[in-house]
Amino acid sequence: MTDDAGVDGDAETDADDERGGDPEVPADPEHESEIPEDHPRYESLLTRHRIERGVDIGITSKQGLIAEGRGEAFDYLLGEETLPSADAAARAAAAHLLLAEHPVLSVNGNVAALVPGEIVDLAEASGADIEVNLFNRTDERMAAIADHLREHGASEVKGLAADGRIPGLSHERAKVDVDGIGDADVVVVPLEDGDRAEALGAMGKTEIVIDLNPMSRSAQVAAVPIVDNIIRAVPNITRHAAELADASDEELREIVENFDREAALDEAERAIREGDLD
């Protein structure tokens, strides 16, 4: 993304230009497999394809599209790569998940659109539950997201019971499953609204946040803030979880204790401030 990071942009992106101009990539690929993996902007094309598909199947909202744009801008400033500190955060997240009594992955509309299969893989590698959790909750979106996750291999999707509440939030926004997030000791929230991130923290849960803005309240209150694109971060946590599958609890606790959240947030902020923007 270089050309149209304006509040005022129409449809003009480098990604579009390249899709339009590159005979190898259909302008509007119906299947991801039509996007060549060695394309220089593969990740960007894949993200765009998935988010647009999310709109088509009713799981990505207008707000979700705007949030996608904010993410693109921050990822651009970060150089569209995983910082060493973000990799360390992903490893600490994996250790937290493996140590947890009851880990839960919280899934919203954009998470489901962007990384449905990757979330299922992470749930399997870490023994976590998957719970759909929407800020603007409607029955239709809840069902569409649950279906989308099941199509990508999820065996159980929580969040539809909504028989529990997060204290301190208004009714609709507080809804969780009693035997899901309500019971979790470790939650992955990629990404969470600041109010809910604070409220979940106040419940004593260990929060792992994935957020491209290191200054966001969610990143600031997380035990483990992963400042990275969700498309890179979720598979990265899974990779670390697989590597750590046979690690002892002592080794896992050491990883958790050695992770420096302040240093990670500082490195990400420095990367945004001082990165090579050309």
Place this chain on the structure above:
Amino acid sequence: MTDDAGVDGDAETDADDERGGDPEVPADPEHESEIPEDHPRYESLLTRHRIERGVDIGITSKQGLIAEGRGEAFDYLLGEETLPSADAAARAAAAHLLLAEHPVLSVNGNVAALVPGEIVDLAEASGADIEVNLFNRTDERMAAIADHLREHGASEVKGLAADGRIPGLSHERAKVDVDGIGDADVVVVPLEDGDRAEALGAMGKTEIVIDLNPMSRSAQVAAVPIVDNIIRAVPNITRHAAELADASDEELREIVENFDREAALDEAERAIREGDLD
């Protein structure tokens, strides 16, 4: 915007939080007049209201919503205010427009959604034509945008004839009116795709670009890059045009010559890199 600048965000924004929590502001105001002008996030609420209305009436595209998000992130990093260099650029833009033989304001989906009345005011203050110009052109969007501009007071809207072409671009993306952008000596393009910005420049036109990313190709090729939110920039050019209405051509040329585009781009980039991000 602080909480959800992630590629992975759902519907969670501070603006939403505040709308939801502030009894003065309806959660989904039907009319802008329901948003109190002294609200601390008035501009943000207004922008959000207009862009969502743009979706509802078919003039803001999916790509437009993503571009809106990118703009929000850059504006956040800029401190959501007009830099002195952006104000100088707006003044130089006004001088260019007043000196022009045939100035034209190019309007895309987001421009029409966000500043329809402001564009009409600028056209009146500067004697410029208004031309609708879309990257993803469809007859329906062209008509909807022209209608929206007329509802906001535009007497003539060009772009529907599309009997001219910008050399060096593919057919659909090259379309302009022969007696509009085709004939213009000065064009305001808020904002333009990099390829088209370069192609318009190659035609010898003086380009005034409004773009929140100072590193974008459009900003880089513009004679006058205004790195500012379009919601602030367009009225600001109009204000300068009104102030300069009685200025002599010599005075106007002096303003044009004294504007330092490199310094303006540098100041904007510094503001993003080194701004107070807390």
